[in-house]
Amino acid sequence: MKKVNSIFTPWRLLKYLFKKPITIPFTKIFTQKNANYLNQNSIIKLNSRLDSEPREGADNIRGFHTNDWEECIGCGTCADICPTEAIFMAERLELPNEDGKLQQRPTIDYGRCCFCALCVDTCTTDSLKMSKEYIYSNSDPDAFLFMPTDTFEGQKVKEGYVKDEVSDLLDLKRVENPHELPEERKSSFVEIVRGYSKEFARLEAARCVECGVCTSACPVHMHIPQYIKAIWEDDIDGALRQVYETNPLPGVCGRVCTHNCETSCAIAVRGEAIAIRWLKRYIIDSAPDDMYENIILEPVSDVIDAKVAIVGSGPAGLGAAYYLRVMGYKVDVYEELSLAGGVMRYGIPAYRLPDTAIDKDINFIKHIGVNIKTNTRVGRDITMDQLEQDYDAVFLGTGFMKPRGLNIPGADHNRVVGAMEFLPKVREFERGNLSLEDIDVAENVVVIGGGDVAFDVARSATRLQMLKYGKSSVKLTSLENEDSLPATFDEYVEGAEEGVEFFCGNGPQEVVVENGKILGLKLWKCLCIFDEKGGFNPEFDKECEQIIEGEQIFIAIGQAPDYDYIPESIKDKISINRGKIEASIDGQVKDVPWLFVGGDILRGPDLIGGVSDGHRSAKAIDAYLYENAKKQDISDSLKAMREAVKESSPELTIRQGGKK
Amino acid sequence: MRQMKLFLGPQHPGMHGNASVHIYAEGDIIKRSYLLPGMLHRGFEKGMERHTWMNNIGLIPRVCVVEPDINEMAFAMGVEMLANIEVPERAHYLRMVILELARISIHLMSYGGLGGPTGLYTLMYHAHADRNRILNIFEKITGHRVYHMYIVPGGVRKDFPVGIENDIHEFLNDLESRYTEYRDLGIENPTVLARIKDNIMLPESVVWELGVTGVGMRSAVNKPYDLRKVKPYARYSEVEFDVPVYDYSDARNRVDIKLNELVQSIGIIRQCLEKMPTGPVRAKVGNGQSMRWTVPKGQVYSCVESSRGEFGYYIVSDGGTHPYRVGVRGASYPQGLLGIEKYMPGTRIDDAPLWIDTMGVCSPEIDR
Structure with a gap:
């Protein structure tokens, strides 16, 4: 049957008059604070039905930002990514000046913000989040520019949009730098880290967010973000120039620097730090000699006679x-x-x-x-x-x-060797100036010390033993426990891979000597290293004694100057x-x-x-x-001479101008 | 007779967004008309060149305010084609759910839009109230009601929240149960019919002349030209749906197609929710952090079926972090800009808002 349309058909919608409306009353969308504000300013007339419970946003809603200042490191990545340039970093000098943090925090102009939450997705620390607050009214335009804190309008607010693994816009995983395998490397002095290829270096460089936290942590304030960017752009020329601005030993620092930069790297807060040290090495390894000629010789002048x-x-x-x-x-x-x-x-x-x-x-x-x-x-x-x-x-x-000695019985034995006596010989051996026979290294050795030098000794001894005897036996003992060794963690891991045995947390008490031969080292368990005042004063547990075997003892407990x-x-x-x-x-x-x-x-x-x-x-x-x-220059004649020099050498004038 | 100049919009219940139509009328017959798209949404294409591939997701949804997801989809597809990225299977279905919800929402809005010019505000209230429920669902999924910024190159930004399927099913069932009411209120209603039947014609010749696509084309040429069928993207090839067509394009038939498509969309969403596999929802576009993502050199045209027709992005990459050039084919450009100028004259002044509503005009698409 064909449906007959009449002008009365729509009238059946009248039934909705008696149903609860699905729309939300105007009065219900405001927070109490905003409603009061609007009332006062006669913007809207709210009657007594005013409901102080505003409609709550969805769990995922992208509302006004919150930023935990304790967690935030001021890296400014949020400001960089903002598509509307609504975020800028405002300096807050009252914040503590510490490595890995900058004294600035994001400020957001809500006149521009489009609430896209890219800033949240790219936040290096997870401090920046979005709340469920989405209403804010004020007649002062400047009031829409503020620094988000962990509260909104002075009140704790519910969390809205937060990033998860899927929406994260950073790359937290480091690009692997190929290493020689432990079994292969322990019988030669070949360099362990092979270095990045161009492709890998650029991939690693692409992870950097250019925040510059590393620059302030570096003792020489290297222009790290700039040279990493240059690597990413495949501009070795530019990278080399940036490196030499602040560091004349980049090839060395690219291999053995203590890399404070990586410790403070913004990416390291949640992931693995950018491999800044390897990237620096990549620049030097891939810069041909003639490139140095072109770019760095320019500023050298020869006008000052001193x-x-x-x-x-x-x-x-x-x-x-x-x-x-x-x-x-x-x-x-x-x-x-x-x-x-x-x-x-x-x-x-x-x-x-x-x-x-x-x-x-x-x-x-x-x-x-x-x-x-x-x-x-x-x-x-x-x-x-x-x-x-x-x-x-x-x-x-x-x-x-100069090696620093250890004052324990038996330490005067001729097979108790200081690190700085041993290591130069090892280097001479690598250069071919000394033969294997010229270096005394026993089949079983003990190294005392927990720093990088101790590891250098232990791992060098391992290599020499492998070359000499075909097997290695190196024991390392230190006052510090394994988790608080002063050496870098890489050294510990690589040392363990190469078969170094650890006896950490013990103090050497005596070199056990019998018939003129060293049998081993007597250790007591170390209870604490420093006294209450912070001075070096180790305490030992005599009950916990052990003797570790070894025919030769290396001491690497620090070095001393020679004046x-x-x-x-x-x-x-x-x-x-x-x-x-x-x-x-x-x-x-x-x-x-x-x-x-x-x-x-x-x-x-x-x-x-x-x-x-x-x-x-x-x-x-x-x-x-x-x-x-x-x-x-006080004497007139000298003054006159200087004037003459000034005229003939404009560069000198410029330099002097700079000094004033 | 004396010619009179009138401004239709931007402040007019029958006008869309901030566009306006300048009308020269003699009596109540339009003699000359041209569109002023509002100039608010200018420079989008140029702006995209200044944003990185990822940052652009803050800008592209604005090319169509009421249906932003098609922009995100076309842009994301283009970048994926350039960078040769395989989108995870689940992401395809999530995208389809979003796109079809958006289609329902804009068809409801457009259908409700009949209420303004015909004086039947009940229709508008009801359509908008139901659209509002879709926006609630969008808010739960994406975090925003209008500019979702959800479909991104590589997949979607986040997986669906737990339990959202129930909300979607509940809404779809409600909408389905009210479908006849909607028809009765609108296009079956004799008072409305009198305004839209055999009125505001779109002949086949005009379709070919202007390059009209979408509902306008399908209603005039009796051919199921729908990109979801002829050039399936996402997983539209995996779901069953019909493409409603007519061989006579008056305002009534165009509205009828929209209502039929609404039913089809309900079906597509249900199939998607059923077929949706589990798994990852996003693939990585580039290496490193997002501001250093690069897209290989090349150019691509990616298009999707919007509620108004073929909506395309032409993207050129020079291998850098930003698009070298982006061109947008707004679906309503032919009928919106050229059609108003050439074919609106001859209609009555009071039919002009109906003309704009049933032809499907979205001013930012023209401005961009």
Whole structure:
């Protein structure tokens, strides 16, 4: 039957008059606060039916942001990704200034925000979330610009949209850098880490969010986001330029730096840090020599007539030498041994830092005109007085190269060896200057110490044993427990892979000697290392005693400085505290103004710290020499001469202008 | 007779969004007319060049306000084609549910839109109330009611929340039970019929001349040209549905097609919810963090069937982090801009809003 349409058919919808409306009353969508505001301003008239319980958004709703300031590290990734540029980072200097956090927090302009939640999806820390609050009214336009905190309008609010694994926009997993396998690497000194290929380096570089948290954590403040971006853009030229702005030893630091940058990396909050160290190494490994010529020689000028002597060619000495040379000074570096590099050349084993990498960095430093005089020990071949006479300033970066002894019975045995006696021999062996027979390494050895040097000794000994006996047996004992070793975690993992046995948490008490031969090392369990005041004062449990077997003991419990080269006349004027020379923050010694110090002997052992000292001291030396030059200019004739120089050399004028 | 200039919109119950039609009328017959799309949604294509591939999801839904999901879908499909990404199976079905819900919501809105020009506001209230329920579902799934930003290159942003299927089924059952009421209220209602039957014609020749697609084309040429059938995307090839057609395109038949499509969409959603497999919902587009995702060099045209016809994105990538160029084929461009200018003259002033509503005009698509 055909349906007959009549104008009365629609009237049956009248039944809805008696049903509950599905729409939400206008009065019900406001929060109490907003409703009061609207009432006061006569924007709407709300009667007594006002319901203070507003309609709640869905569980997933993208409402106003909340940001936990404790968790937030101020990386600014939210501001970068915002498609409407509604977010900017506002400086909050009252926040603590610590590594891994920046003193800024996101501020959101809700006039622009489109509530897309990309900022939430890309947040490195999960601190930025969205709440269920979606109503906010105010007659002041500026009130729509505010910094989200963990509350909204001073009240705790319910959580709305949060990111999950699916919506996460970061890549938290590091691109694997191929390593030599333990079985293969433990019988040779081949470098363990093979280094990124171009493809892998670019993949790894693509993970960086360019926040710059790493830059502030790095002792030399390297331009890390910039050079990682350059790698990602496949611009090695640009990357190299960025690297050399702040670090003249990138090839070395790309391998053995303590990488504070990675510890503080924003991605590391939830995932694996960007492999900043390997990426830096990738730049140097893939930069051909002629590229250096093109881009870095440009700023070197030779207009200032002053000479600086550097004693010691370690990281601090070379760092100072490079920057002084770039500023235009004549620089001579004095090195006692036959190769420049200090601890890099004679301490760190080749499987971590091969000679080729050191050569590349040092060759470039030499290339720009730094004169390195090897086999010249200050104090023996040339005196400090002579240096004072010949040079306008002297920088000491002689490091901690002497082994520190252990005062226990039996430690005077000739097979109890210090780390810094052993490691230089190992390096000489790698270079082919020593044969396997020249190095004494027993079939069973014990290493005392828990730092990187102890691991260097243990793993070098493993390799020598493999070469000599075809098997290895190395035991490592330290006061610290395995989870609090001062060595980097990589060392511990790789050492274990190579078969090093650990006896951590024990203190050495006696080298057990019988008939002139070492049988082993007596250990007591270590209860605590430091006393209440924080001083080094280990306590032992005598009940827990064990003797670990070994015919040779290596001691790697720290290194000490050697100040024999400094004459008494100068020593009287300087004060040495726990092996370190006291000086200003720039390394200038108070009573000997022409003398600057840096590196281990100023701040203690750290490679990148040494480079930063060198850089800082170079600036201080420059300032000092400039002040000296000004004083000498007092006589009129000199003034006139200087004017003449100024006119003939515009670069000098520019430099002087900069100084004022 | 003296010619009079009138502005239809932007403030007019029968006008869509911020567009307006400038009308020159003699008596109540339109003699000359042209569209002013509002100039609010300008520069979208250019803006897309300044946003990264991922950031663009904040911008693209705005090309059609009431049915934003088709933009997200066309853009995501284009990027996926360029980057050669395999979208997870479950994501295809999730996308279809979203797209069909969006189709229902805009058909309801458009059908309710008949209420304004015909004075039958009840229809509009009812349609909007039901559309509101879809928006509630969208809010639960995506976190937003209108700009969902849910369909992203690689899949969807998040999986469905637990229990949302019940909400969808409940809504679909309700809508189905009220379907006859809707028909009775609107196109079966003699007072409305008098306005839309044999009125506001779209002859086949005009379809070919202007390049009208979608409901307009299907109602005029009697051919089931629907991209979901002729060039299936997502998993439309896996679900059964009909494409309603007519060989006579007056306003009534066009509205009827929309209502029939609404029934088909209900069927598609039910099939999707049934067939939906479990598994991941998103594949990775690029390497690293999203602002460094790159898409290989190339160009692509990806299109989807919107409620108004073929909706396409032409995307060119130079291999970088941003699109090199994006061009949008707005489905309502032919009838909205050209049709109003050429074929609206001759209708009565009071039929002009009906003309715009039944032809399907969305001004941001024209502006973009």
